[in-house]
Amino acid sequence: MLSLYIHTPFCDVKCDYCSFHVLPTKDLENEPALITEYVAALKKEISEWSSTIWKEEIKTIYFWWGTPTKLWTQNLIDIILLLDEKFDLEDLGELTIECNPEPPEQIYDLIKTLHKTLKKVPRIRLSVGIQTFDNDILKESGRQYNFNALTTFLRTLQKIKQYNVSYNLDFIAFGKWRTLRNGERELWRAAERDFLEWLIASQMADSFSAYTLELFPWSTWYNERIQQTDKMKDGHGLKQYGDDDEVYDEFNYYKELFLSYWYKRYELSNFALQWKSSVHNRAYWEMESYLWLWSWASSFINKNHKQFKGIADHLWVTTDIDTIAWMRWSNTKAIKKYLEWDYADTTSLIEMNAQDYLIEEFFLSLRTDSGISNLEKYQPVLVADYKNIVAQLSEQWFVETQRREDDQKLLLTDQWMDVYNEIITSLLEHI
Numbered sequence: 001m002l003s004l005y006i007h008t009p010f011c012d013v014k015c016d017y018c019s020f021h022v023l024p025t026k027d028l029e030n031e032p033a034l035i036t037e038y039v040a041a042l043k044k045e046i047s048e049w050s051s052t053i054w055k056e057e058i059k060t061i062y063f064w065w066g067t068p069t070k071l072w073t074q075n076l077i078d079i080i081l082l083l084d085e086k087f088d089l090e091d092l093g094e095l096t097i098e099c100n101p102e103p104p105e106q107i108y109d110l111i112k113t114l115h116k117t118l119k120k121v122p123r124i125r126l127s128v129g130i131q132t133f134d135n136d137i138l139k140e141s142g143r144q145y146n147f148n149a150l151t152t153f154l155r156t157l158q159k160i161k162q163y164n165v166s167y168n169l170d171f172i173a174f175g176k177w178r179t180l181r182n183g184e185r186e187l188w189r190a191a192e193r194d195f196l197e198w199l200i201a202s203q204m205a206d207s208f209s210a211y212t213l214e215l216f217p218w219s220t221w222y223n224e225r226i227q228q229t230d231k232m233k234d235g236h237g238l239k240q241y242g243d244d245d246e247v248y249d250e251f252n253y254y255k256e257l258f259l260s261y262w263y264k265r266y267e268l269s270n271f272a273l274q275w276k277s278s279v280h281n282r283a284y285w286e287m288e289s290y291l292w293l294w295s296w297a298s299s300f301i302n303k304n305h306k307q308f309k310g311i312a313d314h315l316w317v318t319t320d321i322d323t324i325a326w327m328r329w330s331n332t333k334a335i336k337k338y339l340e341w342d343y344a345d346t347t348s349l350i351e352m353n354a355q356d357y358l359i360e361e362f363f364l365s366l367r368t369d370s371g372i373s374n375l376e377k378y379q380p381v382l383v384a385d386y387k388n389i390v391a392q393l394s395e396q397w398f399v400e401t402q403r404r405e406d407d408q409k410l411l412l413t414d415q416w417m418d419v420y421n422e423i424i425t426s427l428l429e430h431i
């Protein structure tokens with residue numbers, strides 16, 4: 001069984017905080033032709049993979065960054081129908097499409113068409129990047145809508161929701177607080193705060209993601225800040241508006257609201273109503289195999305996948321596969337090459353051993369509310385006195401440990417996920 005990511009590297013314009021590799025198409029004269037060519041190349045890649053993993057069962061499909069809705073609704077449907085022909089979508093658990101909140105009519109049409117065409121899919125998940133209600137930030141960062149447009153858009157989404165459609169809304173904590181004359185600090189205007197509270201209380205969204213702003217190379221704001229300050233904070237992203245505390249205060253503001261209206265935090269940045277956490281994201285955090293299509297894509301195949309050898313042959317892997325615990329590789333980063341059907345970048349292939357696998361499994365599992373089962377299993381990659389450290393963390397309520405017979409389970413408690421990096425660094429020998 002596999003999950004599929006489908007990458008869409010086009011956006012109207014590139015947002016100033018974004019460090020994803022995307023091609024802004026607003027001023028491109030040949031945009032329609034380029035997208036048509038891209039869809040054709042993707043279909044060819046799907047067909048090539050299907051010769052190796054014909055009728056493979058697909059668990060989830062995720063149309064990911066930049067803006068999958070740059071493709072017309074009919075393109076998306078055609079791609080899904082082709083996947084249905086070449087693979088086995090009988091038990092598909094979730095189909096996610098990421099989108100921006102505009103143009104609104106296209107999103108409404110997409111929801112209605114997907115619902116009508118894909119009645120058998122139990123969950124069609126639309127993940128919408130709202131980012132903020134602050135008009136200044138929206139404008140400064142190059143987003144193409146404002147707070148008023150968002151209120152109309154979100155109210156309409158609520159009205160047209162269908163039984164098998166689910167909504168996830170993304171926000172970023174930018175850390176922009178204002179100090180009022182009376183000394184109080186304010187996040188947004190009252191209308192924006194009230195609307196956020198209505199939005200969460202109405203439970204029209206099944207889940208929310210709240211990220212803290214991180215600025216990395218390839219984003220405009222990062223480069224502007226680097227030019228101004230000429231310094232980088234030891235490997236972490238830079239902040240644009242407030243300091244770390246202000247960003248975390250805003251994050252906590254979201255967090256408290258989500259928790260108070262019954263959204264449960266199921267991962268560092270993700271909150272969902274009961275049974276509504278993303279099946280696809282969970283598969284990723286649990287290190288199940290996934291194939292990622294289109295340029296820049298980075299796939300991962302677990303050793304226990306029944307076609308591990310066939311996939312290694314497809315990629316021209318020459319190493320003895322008994323020494324590999326899993327494989328990771330990327331597709332070409334050159335869109336031109338991709339369009340010429342030259343897909344995988346075989347130089348990017350990483351063949352990882354069992355130890356690397358344990359490290360990755362440890363830090364991915366600890367991000368989620370599933371936590372880590374069988375702590376002893378990770379002993380080869382943990383620091384020598386890990387048991388003492390776990391005991392101390394447990395006393396401070398950063399982690400919860402549960403012992404069942406020989407199995408010790410480790411779970412981060414609620415205050416905790418915010419100190420996730422420190423906990424991981426204190427426990428893992430190499431990271």
Ligand SMILES: C[S@@+](CC[C@H](N)C(=O)[O-])C[C@H]1O[C@@H](n2cnc3c(N)ncnc32)[C@H](O)[C@@H]1O
Pocket residue numbers: 017018019020064065066067098099100101128129130131170171172211212213214215216
């Ligand atoms: C793959 S992105 C793109 C989604 C979609 N194109 C959009 O912009 O709405 C998914 C999410 O990552 C988050 N994100 C993007 N850049 C970020 C940054 N610099 N810091 C924190 N979160 C970021 C945003 O919330 C965004 O919705």
Ligand code: SF4
Pocket residue numbers: 010011013014015018019020022065066067100129
């Ligand atoms: S945030 Fe979304 S719309 Fe903006 S550039 Fe990044 S992927 Fe594109």
